[in-house]
Amino acid sequence: MNQYPFRYKRSGTWSSSYLFHYQCAYEALADFEKIIQTLHEKERTLKKDNSEMEPEDLGPYITNQTYDLWHEAYKYYTMIQLFACMTIEAFLNNYGTRCLGEGYYKKNMERLGITEKLSIIIATCMRNFIDKDNPIKKKVRTLFANRNHLVHPKSREINIGKIHESIPISPKELKAKEIIKDMDYILSQFCKMDPDIKFNFEFKKP
Numbered sequence: 001m002n003q004y005p006f007r008y009k010r011s012g013t014w015s016s017s018y019l020f021h022y023q024c025a026y027e028a029l030a031d032f033e034k035i036i037q038t039l040h041e042k043e044r045t046l047k048k049d050n051s052e053m054e055p056e057d058l059g060p061y062i063t064n065q066t067y068d069l070w071h072e073a074y075k076y077y078t079m080i081q082l083f084a085c086m087t088i089e090a091f092l093n094n095y096g097t098r099c100l101g102e103g104y105y106k107k108n109m110e111r112l113g114i115t116e117k118l119s120i121i122i123a124t125c126m127r128n129f130i131d132k133d134n135p136i137k138k139k140v141r142t143l144f145a146n147r148n149h150l151v152h153p154k155s156r157e158i159n160i161g162k163i164h165e166s167i168p169i170s171p172k173e174l175k176a177k178e179i180i181k182d183m184d185y186i187l188s189q190f191c192k193m194d195p196d197i198k199f200n201f202e203f204k205k206p
Helices: 018-049 055-065 067-100 102-108 114-126 135-151 160-166 176-192
Strands: none
Touching: 018 055, 018 067, 018 176, 055 067, 067 102, 067 114, 067 135, 067 176, 114 135, 135 176
């Protein structure tokens, strides 16, 4: 009879995409930061070249003239969020499959919600328990709630009296780097729970 859970570093070969997604998240962040720098420079130039315009006209004019950069920034911001979540879920699936066996994991755990999956893997494979207020669990919940908002887009009627609530914020205010920090925190803290895993070995930045 097999003794479960297996050790993570047991002999064998597994296929997983978590490193690819991890590196894509970092590459998207680098592209996002380049766009933001370009946006800053273009806004400064537009303000200087159109200093005679009234403030209430200058703001919308600059937004219109930098729309292409807003578009690019939001595109990379979306990619960062998606790749961060894909990294986390891919690594959890890889860990669970290696420690519990592909057959058992696929049948019983693969389709669980992300926070359930995280908690059960930690409890089953590491003999550890995390409650709902654990920082890892809270950060996972927040990242995946934001991801779900992206991948399940909804339409809603705009209240003209509150139209300002429907105007997207400037890309300069987006917390792209925080997403990467949270991803790394989740993964590094998870790795610390199992001495078989070395975070810097599993996750190499591009």
